[in-house]
Amino acid sequence: MAAMTSSERPLLNRRLAEFGTTIFAEMSALALRTGSINLGQGFPDTDGPEEVREAAVRALREGRGNQYPPGPGVPELRTAVAAHQQRRYGLSYDPDAEVLVTAGATEAIAAALLALVEPGDEVVALEPYYDSYAASIAMAGGTRVPVTLRPDAGAFRLDLDELRAAVTPRTRLLLVNTPHNPTGTVLTRAELTAVAELAVERDLLVVTDEVYEHLVYDEAEHVPLATLPGMRERTVTIGSAGKTFSFTGWKVGWVTSTPELVTAVRSAKQFLTYVASGPFQYAVAEALALPDAYFEAFRRDMQTKRDILAAGLTEAGFQVYDTAGTYFITTDIRPLGETDGFAFCRSLPERAGVVAIPNAVFYDHREAGAPFVRFAFCKRAEVLKEAAERLRRLA
Numbered sequence: 001m002a003a004m005t006s007s008e009r010p011l012l013n014r015r016l017a018e019f020g021t022t023i024f025a026e027m028s029a030l031a032l033r034t035g036s037i038n039l040g041q042g043f044p045d046t047d048g049p050e051e052v053r054e055a056a057v058r059a060l061r062e063g064r065g066n067q068y069p070p071g072p073g074v075p076e077l078r079t080a081v082a083a084h085q086q087r088r089y090g091l092s093y094d095p096d097a098e099v100l101v102t103a104g105a106t107e108a109i110a111a112a113l114l115a116l117v118e119p120g121d122e123v124v125a126l127e128p129y130y131d132s133y134a135a136s137i138a139m140a141g142g143t144r145v146p147v148t149l150r151p152d153a154g155a156f157r158l159d160l161d162e163l164r165a166a167v168t169p170r171t172r173l174l175l176v177n178t179p180h181n182p183t184g185t186v187l188t189r190a191e192l193t194a195v196a197e198l199a200v201e202r203d204l205l206v207v208t209d210e211v212y213e214h215l216v217y218d219e220a221e222h223v224p225l226a227t228l229p230g231m232r233e234r235t236v237t238i239g240s241a242g243k244t245f246s247f248t249g250w251k252v253g254w255v256t257s258t259p260e261l262v263t264a265v266r267s268a269k270q271f272l273t274y275v276a277s278g279p280f281q282y283a284v285a286e287a288l289a290l291p292d293a294y295f296e297a298f299r300r301d302m303q304t305k306r307d308i309l310a311a312g313l314t315e316a317g318f319q320v321y322d323t324a325g326t327y328f329i330t331t332d333i334r335p336l337g338e339t340d341g342f343a344f345c346r347s348l349p350e351r352a353g354v355v356a357i358p359n360a361v362f363y364d365h366r367e368a369g370a371p372f373v374r375f376a377f378c379k380r381a382e383v384l385k386e387a388a389e390r391l392r393r394l395a
Contacts, residue, residue: 015138015139015141016135016138016139018138019131019134019135019138022131023040023131023357023358023361024040024041024357027040027041027345027355027356027357028040028041028355030346030349030355031349031355034349034350034353034355035353036348036349036353036354036355037353037354037355037379037383037386037387037390038355039309039354039355039356039375039376039377039379039387040345040355040356040357040374040375040376041357041376042181042243042248042327042328042376042378043248043249043376043378044246044248044378044379045378045379045380045383046246046380047246047247048245048246048247048287049245049287049290049294051286052245052247052283052284052286052287052290053283055282055283055286055287056250056279056280056282056283058282059278059279059280059282059283060279064278064279064282065277065278065279065280065281065282066278066279067278068274068275068278069101069275069278069281070275071266071270071274071275072096072099072100072101072266073099073100073101073254073275073281074101074278074281074282074285075095075096076281076282076285077101077252077254077281077282077284077285077288078095078096078099078100078101078254079095079285080284080285080286080288080289081093081095081099081101081239081254081256081288082094082095082098082099082256083288083289084288084289085224085237085256088213089224089226089227090227091224091226091227091232091256093256094259097259097262098256098257098258098259098262099254099255099256099262100254100255100256100262100265100266100269101252101253101254101277101281102253102254102255102269102273102276103251103252103253103272103273103276103277104240104242104251104252104253105209105211105238105239105240105242105253106132106253107251107253107269107272107273107276108238108240108253108254108255108265108269109130109132109133109136109207109209109238110132110135110136110139110268110272111255111265111266111268111269111272112207112236112238112255112265112268113136113137113139113140113142113173113175113207114136114139114140114268115264115265115267115268115269116140116172116173116205116207116236116261116264116265117137117140117141117142117172117173118140118141118142118172119140119141119142120141120142120143120170121140121141121142121143121170121171121172121173122142122143122144122145122168122170122171122172123137123142123143123144123145123171123172123173123174123175124145124146124147124163124166124167124171124173124174124175125137125144125145125146125147125174125175125176125177126146126147126148126149126158126175126176126177126180127146127147127148127149127362127363127364127368128148128149128182128183128359128362128363128369128372129146129175129177129362130177130181130182130209130362131361131362133175133177134364137175142172142173143170144364145166145168145171146363146364146365147159147162147163147166148162148363148368149180149183149185151321151332154321154322155183155184155185155321155322155324156180156183156184156185156321156330157185158185158187158191160191160194160195163194163195163198164198167198167202167204171202171204172204172205173204173205173206173207174195174198174199174204174205174206174207175206175207175208175209176195176206176207176208176209176225177208177209177210178192178208178209178210178222178225178325179210179212179213179215179216179220179222179324179325179326180325180326181212181326181328182326182328182330182357182359182362182374183321183328183330184321184322184323184324184325184326184328184329184330185324185325186216186220186221186222186324186325187223188221188223189221189223192223192225192228193228195225196225196228196229196230196231199230199231199234200229200230200231200234203234204234205234205235205236205261206225206231206234206235206236207235207236207238208224208225208226208235208236208237208238209238210222210224210237210238210239211238211239211240211242211243211244211253212243212325212326212327213239213244214243214244214295214298214299215243215244215298215299215302215325215326215327216299216324216325217299217302217303217306217323217324217325218303218324220324220325222325224237225237226256226257232258233258235257236255236256236257236261236262236265237255237256237257238253238254238255239253239254239256240252240253240254241253241280241284241287241288243327244287244295244298245284245287246378247280247284250277250280250283250284251276251277251280252277252280252281252284302327302377302378304381305327305377305378305379305381305384306323306327306329306377308377308381308384308385308388309329309375309377309384309387309388310323310329311388312384312385312387312388312389312391312392313329313331313375313388313391315388315392315395316336316388316391316392316393316394316395317335317336317394317395318331318332318333318335318336318373318391319331319332319334319335327376327377327378328374328375328376328377329374329375329377330359330372330373330374331372331373331374331375332371332372332373333371333372333373334371336394338371339370339371340370340371341358341359341360341369341370341371341372341373342358342360344358344373345357345358345373351393351394352390352391352393352394353390354387354390354391356373356374356375357373357374357375358370358372358373358374359372359373359374360372
């Protein structure tokens, strides 16, 4: 058999062959083209606190961060992250050895998986999952093993027996996201305790994405996995400023863990962006020191917006699942006589002037997510009310 020539060989390597243009790019372009309200991609339509913006301007004018910042992140931000973890959760981290600043949570996820996963290792992740999880596992050469959250009593739930059954001798790492995007599930203390016990029993590393930590509603409680027995020494916790302070374009995230795990993640991170977001790091340091009243007001505001959109979606005929955290609502389109989330979302701008995301893109087995559609409510209340009014055309 003749060898394949370079012109015949696919340009995209086989690890990434399944990944094309993200659904977020497609649907945001559709929103622009049709003039629709974009409730697809999760970015706010207002900026965060004025004092935090002014802190960024001040850093720029004072020449702080205009050149390469230190590889691990500026000391002010690393100190602020450590203080935040101590104040909120009683977790003690050394700013110099146990905190790493990244270009948003997406880079933190990629760097952690590239650093900690060997080719052939299995990574167990909660499905549906943020699309960069699958791509990062693929780039690391790992094998992803989904454990699917399924609807139960009006919300999406984790089956702990299924999680335990998914762990094999080849499992290296658990990838946990709570509060969970896209379902809005917040894992309970009891569920997280079971996850922790499994990780300790099977000697697994855990990467936990907690970027929505400040967006939990009603009776839900965010419990960092690292606070549970036996977990601090095996958990890489990922946080982000974008979701908490409404500055998603600044791309400031962080990792907290042991010195050994942070060093490993930094070894990969330094060859991705090396450093990023210099002046914004100083501003985020000040943001993390805002009084608790800011975080509570932010949470209450998002809960109000959740309720506005949830009511509108219900009136439009969707089945609306409970959202205990994040700023997303997952719906079922079958009560509307629809079964294909992709077709529904591609037609929705013309039918109702609103853009949403088909949840199937977050599943390995897309048929499992086919009837589910995600809407973002991190928009101004008047925009959400207008979107709800438009969606009533579907009823």
